Amino acid sequence: MTGGDRTIVVGGGLAGVAAFYELVRRGREAVLIEARSSLAGGASFANGGMLTPSLPAPWNSPGVGGHLFQSLFSASASIRLRPHAIPALSRWGLQFIRNAVPARFRRATQANYMLASYSVAQTERVLCEDDIRFSLNGGGTLKVFRTPAAFEAQKRLAAQLEPLGLRYDVLDREAVAAKEPQLNDVSGNYLDGLYFPDDRAGDACAFTRALGERARALGGALRLDEKILRINVENGRVAGVDTDRGRIEARRVVVAAGAATPRLARRAGVRVPIAPAKGYSLTIDMAGWNARPATTVVDEAARFCATPLGDRLRCVAIAEFTGEDERVDPARTAYLYDHLDRLYPALAASLDRDKVLEWAGLRPMSADGVPFIGAAGPEGLWINAGHGHLGWTMAMGSAVLLADLMTGAAPAIDPRPFEVLR
Numbered sequence: 001m002t003g004g005d006r007t008i009v010v011g012g013g014l015a016g017v018a019a020f021y022e023l024v025r026r027g028r029e030a031v032l033i034e035a036r037s038s039l040a041g042g043a044s045f046a047n048g049g050m051l052t053p054s055l056p057a058p059w060n061s062p063g064v065g066g067h068l069f070q071s072l073f074s075a076s077a078s079i080r081l082r083p084h085a086i087p088a089l090s091r092w093g094l095q096f097i098r099n100a101v102p103a104r105f106r107r108a109t110q111a112n113y114m115l116a117s118y119s120v121a122q123t124e125r126v127l128c129e130d131d132i133r134f135s136l137n138g139g140g141t142l143k144v145f146r147t148p149a150a151f152e153a154q155k156r157l158a159a160q161l162e163p164l165g166l167r168y169d170v171l172d173r174e175a176v177a178a179k180e181p182q183l184n185d186v187s188g189n190y191l192d193g194l195y196f197p198d199d200r201a202g203d204a205c206a207f208t209r210a211l212g213e214r215a216r217a218l219g220g221a222l223r224l225d226e227k228i229l230r231i232n233v234e235n236g237r238v239a240g241v242d243t244d245r246g247r248i249e250a251r252r253v254v255v256a257a258g259a260a261t262p263r264l265a266r267r268a269g270v271r272v273p274i275a276p277a278k279g280y281s282l283t284i285d286m287a288g289w290n291a292r293p294a295t296t297v298v299d300e301a302a303r304f305c306a307t308p309l310g311d312r313l314r315c316v317a318i319a320e321f322t323g324e325d326e327r328v329d330p331a332r333t334a335y336l337y338d339h340l341d342r343l344y345p346a347l348a349a350s351l352d353r354d355k356v357l358e359w360a361g362l363r364p365m366s367a368d369g370v371p372f373i374g375a376a377g378p379e380g381l382w383i384n385a386g387h388g389h390l391g392w393t394m395a396m397g398s399a400v401l402l403a404d405l406m407t408g409a410a411p412a413i414d415p416r417p418f419e420v421l422r
């Protein structure tokens with residue numbers, strides 16, 4: 001294939017497909033290349049489904065270094081560092097801990113909030129304007145707490161973001177149970193709650209696939225089962241890629257390869273500090289059930305989230321630094337079943353575990369908790385990666401921001417916090 005004005009997008013997850021769609025929609029010649037046999041087969045497959053500007057805080061909050069150290073000795077920690085992963089993480093880990101200071105944490109939280117809230121609006125715009133078979137739940141997010149300290153900390157965070165546009169309600173126990181009646185039996189175990197009405201939810205995998213199909217219908221080329229081996233750079237500018245099927249010339253390459261982004265970028269001479277943070281999910285079929293949860297609930301202490309997605313309930317938790325390992329470990333799914341039981345004991349008691357889809361995926365987590373969106377090193381090389389726990393929330397906003405930067409349009413939000421070479 002000869003280069004012309006072509007852009008190659010590497011990666012068929014949320015980040016790659018949203019960028020691909022946005023470029024094609026603007027009339028650009030774009031080719032998306034994905035190593036797996038379908039779109040959204042990586043971290044975007046069975047994530048929590050939550051679009052949550054209300055959860056913009058990076059996971060390296062001040063004090064995280066101590067938690068990670070303790071987690072080396074605790075099999076049940078919700079954030080856990082595995083000893084074998086330490087050598088590969090050393091450089092990234094030092095940056096992760098260096099960023100866990102109050103001023104940087106606050107800046108990162110605010111930047112994430114701005115992108116996340118913009119992104120939810122962009123997701124809704126795309127669904128309104130274009131012919132995509134997909135809809136979002138409008139239910140908001142309910143956060144419940146077990147300790148006054150955690151509740152007060154979240155209230156402080158919410159109050160800091162209020163001037164930027166975050167809306168929230170403080171709910172007492174009765175109001176929590178009224179918002180989600182299925183919590184009635186256990187509401188005594190929790191304190192008051194916070195409710196964020198502007199959050200949304202939806203199946204990220206279905207969205208990614210629908211968006212990919214729409215981009216294809218608009219003229220984009222989708223190539224599955226093809227792995228990019230290297231990005232070719234000649235005289236300081238991108239010349240194309242080599243894949244396991246041959247060479248493709250292109251003027252621009254967007255790397256949106258999730259947790260694999262650093263590997264590809266490094267071969268083009270660019271360091272992108274992203275590490276895989278493994279998370280788990282359960283997908284439970286609720287068809288035929290009378291007593292169904294209706295609202296997304298986040299149990300703050302356990303970092304456990306349960307989101308209704310139509311006839312299914314998606315439960316997610318855990319961040320494990322254990323390298324690029326997507327295997328499902330039964331000891332870790334036990335953590336999710338245990339916390340499902342604490343929130344919805346009746347549901348957990350009647351569950352047929354053989355019918356539950358247990359899954360693990362790798363969140364591409366940047367060292368400062370903010371994604372990388374923009375130009376990187378050699379001319380024509382762009383990155384859209386490192387969205388961590390917010391890749392669904394931020395997908396459309398990141399894609400629009402990236403496409404604005406690539407096409408010379410004025411971005412609607414400040415791109416500086418997301419610069420790749422920051």
Ligand SMILES: Cc1cc2nc3c(=O)[nH]c(=O)nc-3n(C[C@H](O)[C@H](O)[C@H](O)COP(=O)(O)OP(=O)(O)OC[C@H]3O[C@@H](n4cnc5c(N)ncnc54)[C@H](O)[C@@H]3O)c2cc1C
Nearest residue numbers: 011013014015035042043044048050228258279391392393
């Ligand atoms: C358990 C869990 C729960 C989550 N819950 C939420 C949530 O509720 N809300 C939210 O906003 N976010 C959530 N996330 C985060 C979100 O899912 C991720 O941030 C997002 O999916 C990342 O998308 P991505 O496109 O960057 O990566 P991926 O989806 O992993 O896509 C990268 C793609 O690149 C491909 N690729 C890699 N290397 C190559 C190569 N050399 N050649 C070709 N293709 C390649 C891979 O095969 C993969 O398909 C969750 C994540 C997990 C794991």
